[in-house]
Amino acid sequence: MTTPQEGRAAMNEPLLSVRDLRVAFGTKKQPNEVIHGIGFDVYPGETVAIVGESGSGKSTTMHAVINLLPGTGKITDGSVRWNGRELVGVGRREMESIRGREIGLVPQDPMSNLNPVWSIGFQVEEAVRANGLAKTKKEAKARAIEVLEQAGLQDAERRMRQYPHQFSGGMKQRALIGIGLSASPQLLIADEPTSALDVTVQRVVLDHLETLTSELGTAVVFITHDLGLAAERAEKLIVMYKGNIVESGPSREILQDPQHPYTKRLVAAAPSLASRRIGASAALPAAPTSTFDVAALAVAESRQTKPGEPVIEVENLRKVYKLRKGNFGHEDFVAVDGANFTIRKGETLALVGESGSGKSTIAKMVLQLEKPTSGTVRIDGKETGSLSPRELFELRGKLQPVFQDPYGSLDPLRNIGNTIMEPLNIHKIGDMASRKRRVDELLDQVSLPRELATRYPNELSGGQRQRVAVARGLALKPEILVLDEAVSALDVLVQAQVLDLLAELQRDLGLTYLFITHDLAVVRLIADRVCVMQQGKIVEQATTEEVFENPQMEYTKNLLAAIPGASIELGHGRSGDHVAHTPLAAPGAAPFAGGGQAGANG
Incomplete structure (x- = not known):
């Protein structure tokens, strides 16, 4: 039996200790080092957030810890100790006994990590059995229902019979979280665990993770680009930039008083924090004239442009799906019920609401990817349901989607250049030379290096893939863009650039946007009007200001209250002013070494 003294001593020992970790991709002759000798500790029950822009090495670091590096990736130097045991160089069988049972993983991509031919229930039950948590089929099913409910999936028993394609992105994410938590691991690595979740479900899931850490001593490492989430949920923050840790220490301390210039840029660009002070005062301090300053952009854009004629008109739109029941029966599931809205030329309408509330289904019906059960969609006065194939093809030229899933919507066998060029080829725009120039121009617009044109989707990070999806959506210079969670997978700096780009294109070209998102902080920056779905x-349905300043429905109030970091006064009072002025203060500040020097930057 462990004595209280031994228990306290164990708590002082790190669960995970990383020292001088170096990771490289490529061959021995031509290695490309992506992680440059980093170190940190994670203690039992501790919640750590790793933040940084896409491609900074966040996911690679934690995948190296559990030996899940893709392709040619390998640890070239350093030490990873788990419960005092060295993991670098251990055998495959030993590592497999640790993964899942002792260290759980919630992967970043809910779309490609679920098998499309198996039901959700089968896949969760399989994980439960693989981790030795159930002896009988009945026990496995009961545990599967329990973990899905813990992960915030309503009506879990009925939903288990459905397949991944019948789940929204957020629902798939919850299924993966359920699988990750099924063995009650000592450490849970959560790679963007809530990027596909709406704020209310995000709160349910994060509250559950918090309960785990306090009751079971489970440690959690969040890999996230949401600084609001990091400030609210993590005790310790690690900021990564180009494979290095540039700053680490207590989360709120760093976010209220960032020392490193890169951290200052992150805080300045974060809509989850900046949205607290947008429009709060017309006389916003002379903010840095950085391309990343979305807050300044949103204030400057007082939305004086007057919207024109109606472009998209939705009337009494309804969509009913048939769900399989036992004994070859079916039951009706109403995904969209009597939706009505109008979007005028040059306007942005945001559809917000919980995952599974019907937002993406409406987008698919507007894009003519799904047929409505009843109701009408008119674009430029023409009813889309009665268009001929030729008229529909012409409509596709001016109505373009940016899909929620940057993994599944990119062809893995087609390189990035050809992916972006595909709409130009289909619509026969220009010759090959002009198409290549357009691809380069689009890569520049979404801040991707032109060399990526010859790479393939599996070689890019999640954020980079999302930027490719945005570039492809812009290729034809469409009049209307339907953006389904178009910035949810992006880090705050790139998110700021993409939102800036979208606002600029809207100003210059009079574009119209249907913007579907669960991120209310982004809504405040980009939308003229908001429709809240439940x-x-x-x-x-009201203007953005009305919804944020004076929400009428209890449901809307709950959505606003659940924004991560909303309760942290970073944008008000003394600390808020500090964040607003941070990028101007001490521009040459040295990198912050972080709490103690137990291991480089840990």
């Missing part, structure tokens, strides 16, 4: 119905 269980397939639009429950509130």
Whole structure:
């Protein structure tokens, strides 16, 4: 039996200790080092957030810890100690006994990590059995229902019979979280665990993770680009930039008083924090004239442009799916129920609501990827349901999507250049030379290096893939863009650039946007009007200011209250002013070494 003294001593020992870790991709003759000798500790029950822009090495670091590096990736130097045991160089069988049972993983991509031919229930039950948590089929099913409910999936028993394609992105993410938590691991690595979740479900999931850490001593490492989430949920923050840790220490301390210039840029660009002070005062301090300053952009854009004629008109739109039941029966599931809204030329309408509320289904019906059960969609006065194939093809030229899933919507066998060029080829725009120039121009617009044109999707990070999806959506210079969670997978700096780009294109070209998102902080920056959806119905519709300043429905109030970091006064009072002025203060500040020097930057 462990004595209280031994228990306290164990708590002082790190669960995970990383020292001088170096990771490289490529061959021995031509290695490309991506992680440059980093170190940190994670203690039992501790919550650590690793933040940084896409491609900074966040996911690579934690995948190296559990020996899940893709392709040619390998640890070239350093030490990874787990419960005092060295993991670098251990055998495959030993590592497999640790993964899942002792160290759980919630992967970043909910789309490609679920098998499309198996039901959700089968896949969760399989994980439960693989981790030795159930002896019988009945026990496995009961545990599977329990973990899915813990992960915030309503009506879990019925939903288990569905397949991944019948789940929204957020629902798939919850299924993966359920699988990750199924063995009650000592450490849970959560790679962007809530990027596909709406704020209310995000709160349910994060509250559950918090309960785990306090009751079971489970440590959590969040890999996230949401600084609001990091400030609210993590005790310790690690900021990564180009494979190095540039700053680490207590989360709120760093976010209220960032020392490193890169951290200052992150804080300045974060809509989850900046949205607290947008429009709060017309006389916003002379903010740095950085391309990343979305807050300044949103204030400067007082939305004086007057919207024109109606472009998209949705009337009494309804979509009913048939769900399989036992004994070859079916039951109706109403995904969208009587939706009505109009979007005028040059306007941005945001559809917000919980995952599974019907937002993406409406987008698919507007894009003519799904047929409505009833109701009409008119674009430029023409009813889309009665268009001929030729008219539909012409409509596709001016109505372009940016899909929620940057993994599944990119062809893995087609390189990035050809992916972006595909709409130009299909619509026969220009010759090959002009198409290549357009690809280069689009890569520049979404801040991707032109060399990526010859790479393939599996060689890019999640954020880079999302930028490719945005570039492809812009290729034809469309009049209308339907953006389904278009910035949810992006780090705050790139998110700021993409939102800036979208606002600029809208100003210059009079573009119209249907913007679907669960990130209310982004809504405040980009949208003119907001439709709030709940269980397939639009429950509130008003201007962005009205919704944020004076929400009418209890549901809308709950959505706003659940924004990560909303309760942290970083944008108000003394600390808020500090963040607002941070990028101007001490521009040459040296990197912050972080709490103690137990291991480089840990």
